[in-house]
Amino acid sequence: MSSLVPSFDWQQVFLQPWSDAPAFSCWIVLMGFLATAACGLVGNYLLLRRMALVGDAISHSILPGLIAAFLLFRTSNTWTMFFGAFAAGLVTVALISFIQRHSRIKPDAAICIAFTTLFALGVVMLSQLEGRGSFHLDAECVLYGEIAIIPLEIPVTLGGFTLGPPSVIRMGIVLLGIVAAIAFFYKELLITSFDPGLARSMGMRTGLWHYGLMSVLALVIVSSFEAVGAILAVAMLIVPPMFAAQLSDRLPARLGLTVLHAALSAIIGYHLSVWLSCSAAGAMVVAGAALFALVWGGTLLRQRLQRGTATPPSPDNFPEPSR
């Protein structure tokens, strides 16, 4: 057991990664931050619409998308893969709503049926391809990503100026796009999430906004997939908004806290992975979950303390339980 958890050396864990291989550390932390922030921002809206697990479904169904794209176009070029995974995400959403519309299966079961079937299809195709040795997609990479190889990618150069690994650049662009979209469509996203009835009576197409959000969701999952894998992407969708919701009940503040959480969990997670020499993406998720647990424990403690003191909590007369 002692060899499992190495002894904690302050210098080795916190200073060495930055002094020995600054670029390597920098790109991993940056990628972790960008992916978590982009997923978390979208995740906020998912949580508000009670659709957290649709993210789970889409992230799983990306696998058959990647392979189908490869089989169709016979290249593993980034954009083809991207397109295949994106299409698979939309197929999942459509499949879920098909099952729901045409049978009495409840939404949760429909989600489960749709994504597990697609994922199984993906694994079968993968093992067939691997048997013929024509395609290499590590099963482990599918599940928890390979953030450690990102600094080794051939960096993108623009006008003689080296920018960085293409995955990081792509993720950065996606994050910027999401921030811009939230800023521009803030009120539409807000009202279609809060009160779809009012939105419809004002002439907004709620169905269109729903599919728009689903497309963006597919986009963030696909672009962070490479770094963090299918299942850890779910954590990045759900955990940061939950952390933010614990701390604030205003949407703009929550969005800000989501980004903060992304930064903290990327840095803490990276150092955790250095210390324990484990998967960096997994450690970032663990760090993020630990941050949530910390805040959660804090609120529980505060409630306990407030209940202990004689004065009732400040929120006023509360005649009925909120549902």
Place this chain on the structure above:
Amino acid sequence: MTDTPSPPPLEVHDLTVAYHQKPVLYGVDVAVPPGSLVGIIGPNGAGKSTFIKAVMGLLPLSSGWVKLFGEPLSRGGHRVGYVPQRESVDWDFPVSVMDVVLMGRYGRLRLGQRPTRADREIARDCLDKVRMLPFANRQIGNLSGGQQQRVFLARALAQESDLYLMDEPFVGVDAATEAAIIALLRELKERGRTLLVVHHDLTSARDYFDHLMLLNMRLVAFGPTAEVFTPRLLQTTYGGRLSILTDVAQTLGSQP
């Protein structure tokens, strides 16, 4: 405005609405005169909320049509303010009271346009009218039932509509708020607005509204309160369901 022979704020012809399970409204014909405060009265499950939702285009119509100010919903919709039932939204949603009232202005803004300073002023005024200005920065879950209802009302006011449709605004509301709401509704009516309010309390209905609409799966009567509030018509409205109508409705509903 009321003198000109303008089209009525709300005209409904042969409106039939079938919910997924059962048809709830049969052939309703109504033309609401401008500047009236209409109470929609009927027993539980009589289709009162359904009527409001159908007029707002939130439910598909099986037959008939709805005209708002002489135009179909797609063009007349911006002149209508809607106050849904309080349970229809998630009160844990991370928005403040002010944000919710501002939503009333969204219908007038372009895609991606921010609410302007003028919009904020209007929202502030509306909040003041329902005496909720001190709560402007509170999260909406931290309000009592009556206060939540007043926020919804302020949002409808911010829409600055000519026709208001309100679904059970008095449910779970204390007596003081109820009086305040009804005073506000009367003030709106004085200013020539038309209001349709779903109401479930028969005893207060007579005092609150100048027109009544008696519904029980079909329109029993519509007219000035004095004419419609008669024992015979109320008996028809509340005295038992038309059992055959309900039977057939269920037969139809059970077919895919």
Place this chain on the structure above:
Amino acid sequence: MNALSLHRPHRLLPLLLLVLCCVFPSLAEAARISELTDTGMLTRAVRFFTFQDPSLRYALAGSMLLGVCCGLMGAFLVVRKLALMGDALSHAVLPGVALGYLWNLTKDPLAIFIGATLAGLLGAATVQLIRSTTRHREDAALGFVLASFFGVGICLFTMIQNLPGGNKSGLDQMMFGQAAALGRGDVILLACVTFLAVIAVLLFYKEYLLTSFDPGFARSIRLPVPFFHYSLMLLLAFAIVASLQAVGVVLVSAMLVIPASAAYLLTDRFARMLLLSALFGLCTGAIGAFFSFVGRSLPTGPFMVLAAAVVFALALFFGPRYGILPRWWRQRSRSARIQRENTLKAIYHVLEKDDFRREAVTFKELAAHRRETLEEARQQIARVADVELVTVQGDVIAFTPDGWQRACEIVRNHRLWELYLTHAARIAPDHVHEDAEMIEHVLGEDTVRKLERRLNYARRDPHGKLIPGLEDIRQGPLGPAIPPGGPTVPPTA
């Protein structure tokens, strides 16, 4: 609920015991995985069906057992709307698997089982805790547990990979499952879990049913609802953990949810749903094992899931009651019937215009009445003549006795309904026609009797037309009977 359905599940018992009996003898002398020689597909298929391979016997028995046990548990998940709980728990057991492995650095089924069960229960408790102490909804709580526990598991796994020594070969298979790697211990574990699940369901069927359907009522009659919830969660964790080796972490939830959902589409009785779900699980388990064996070292889990998905798709499309195609077919035949009835009604109207002075109409009259072309009228009549409701002789159409009766009924339904709407429901006379056009085809005889009584056996509809009564329907249009040879009177022009 009702006393009748309570003793039904006991029909499960013989079937399940039968399965267990079939499975165990085959294990008796089976040895650990043998070397598989490289042979063709067909030979391998033959070997599958002759059960020569001992490892195959383990794999097959294990897959079938897990199908039964997941099917039973899944049925509860589906009716409790907890489908994603299975998904969350199956991911949440991962750290437990890693810790169970670390216990003595070998793949000891029992240590892994205990570790994983503990992790699963911890996950279920965390979901409950998040729901009760925060404002987060169930989906968020499930997602949190799923992803963060999985993250911890991934960290542990990558740490284990750095460890010197130890036999870690089996751990990778936890992800996608490899039934061929099932050992004797695994299968015995699965058998125990399945046995436990079957016994629990048989003993506490009515309690589980009631706590799933209406927990509030169950509490009011002093049933320990939390006990039944957590015992179900424990059984679920058992089922998931025992199945990991064969199906893998990611796809266990599919074996829980898909067979149960297929069963849910096929029956309206919970006992039957349990039985069907277990049966589907069994079959898909066997099919998965077969393909995995024939295709050589292919992962088993995905094949089982695909087999289950095929079963589900069949149920979705062809299920007799709720299937898409049967419903579409019923819809189609109903609209065909409505069309036929409308044609009959049109003939009736034409005859009525002449006060029934004759008993046959021409195509031309019919086409004119319905404002359609002669060709369309011919097509419509051909459809009605196919079912022998009218007879056609040259240019003349006449009712058969059945056709006359049906036409009268339709017209009667239409007019009664119009009268009812105007009289009882006070709907304006000019609004009722459209509604009656739809209702006339669905009114049953019972309702018609009620309508007639309610309307005092009125003879005239709101437009003043005669409502055909029972007597008119029994008689022909011209008195007591239609001449047997069909229409003979040509229409007077």
